[in-house]
Amino acid sequence: MRPRLTGYAFITPAMLLLITFGVLPIAVAMIVSLTDMNLAGLGDWSRIRFIGTDNYAALFADRAFWQAMGNTALFAIVGVPSVVGLSLLIALGLNSSQSRFFRALRSFYFVPAITAIVAVALVWGYLFNTQFGLFNHLLSLVGLPPVPWLSDPVVVKFSVVWVAVWRGIGLNVIILLAALQGVPREYLEAASIDGASRLRQTVSIVLPLLRFALFFVTITTIIAWLQFFDEPFVLTKGGPLGASTSISLFLYQKGFSASQFGYASAGSVVLFVVIAVITVVQLRARRADVDY
């Protein structure tokens, strides 16, 4: 075998799969979004009609779509700063000592991130339960009335965000800790010899050096919140009355519960464009940041 062909031989299996399920779907979504494809069309392609941009027009006139977009925006606005801020505080705290005790503490923060969402969402559903749940019991102990955690249209948004923040922190703590370990110790020692306080060292030396990691964490967290799905799906199915339906959940419901593939594809193309725009804007901002 000649080396040149060998290169292709090594990459071909993975590339075929990656293109089939990573790149091709974008093209398929764009095409399907211009048709009225539904369950009937799935079995018999002759029943699919080309309807141009009707799906997009219908989508933009759909109140449920805008409700899901609004919810997703709210989730991201509340969730992203909470996750990034808390992850940074926890990572800085965990990094303040290398003792065995601190190492052991790390695991506790990581665990929610690696366990199955379905399992943890069920546990949270149990804790949130209005009849025999723990949270309302704790509130009653301090004389507060019970809270309808998952059945009130306003409260439910914050309940699902709470669970997602709890789960989202672990991964970012790992990334930030890895970055913190790359901060050269000599810088901090030099600063402390010069009399800089711990806080001063953190603000003036550590945070600037963490810029890339913080940028990475922020951008991946934003994308994760735009794709927010699991928590509302398992905890509330998007209810009550769509109050916790994210855009991903909306797409799932249209695509797989209602089998409106064309309509749902139009929605996923819109989601793709939104995520692409946000990513490009962030990358631009990052470039400007490096240039100064």
Add this chain to the structure above:
Amino acid sequence: MSTTEIRRRRRVRPGVIVIGAVLAVGAVLTAFPFLWMIFGSVKPRSESVAYPPQLLPQEPTFEYFVELFVKLDFGRYLVNTLLIVAICMVGLLLMAAAGYGFAKFAFPGRDALFFLVLVTMMIPGQVTMIPSYLILNGLDLTNTLIGIALPMLVSGFSVFLFRQFMTTIPDEVIEAARMDGAGEWRIFLRIVLPMSGPILAVQVVLTFIAGWNSFLWPLIIANDQRLYTLSVGLSLLNQQIATNPALQMAASTLMVVPILVVFVVFQRYIVQGFALSGLK
């Protein structure tokens, strides 16, 4: 004495004790739902719906674990989940091969193809979900284990990580093996893979976790109950929340405990993996 030992013996600052205490409280709060789950899984029904709720079970029972396997089909879901994890490990080899191809061979179109790999890292799963379903439906692979596994086999991120790592393997080693007459696949399996130990370990752990926990995709593609994975089976127990929380907690425990074991054993590699990905 190593540097970490010197650090450990240094006088502990009072600030660190306060930080440690705050972090410890946070850690207990973070882990609390898991404690609740594990204790909840051995409560008899009357205790699990009792008010006020108690953390510790008074009369622990394992009847719900038995029920999961005897009355419900969780044995089958467990086998399906393990099969998916096994298939994903095959995918890992394909991704390692691709990483090696990109790292150590020059061929026309390589950079363009690698750019494609990077692009796929940015495309959200929910965008590809419906088209992937349509593609698999076109191939008659819905409702098959292969159909569940295929889209999960490769990820751009893993190919990227493998490539980054394998670029650091010296060309001389590979050349020497070639001189000795070793075939290309033999070089890959016998030399390159063993030299990629650290990155391989990370990816095996992450692949295990991802395969074990996979939820949305198996939910979409498997309508046949015989193909359900643990997470899909578990989500169907959701309807019983009002009636039998203990059964759900038992099933949740079944899903979470193996991951906890894998994590505790391999957590060193997980942290290392993120350090390796160039974020330090």
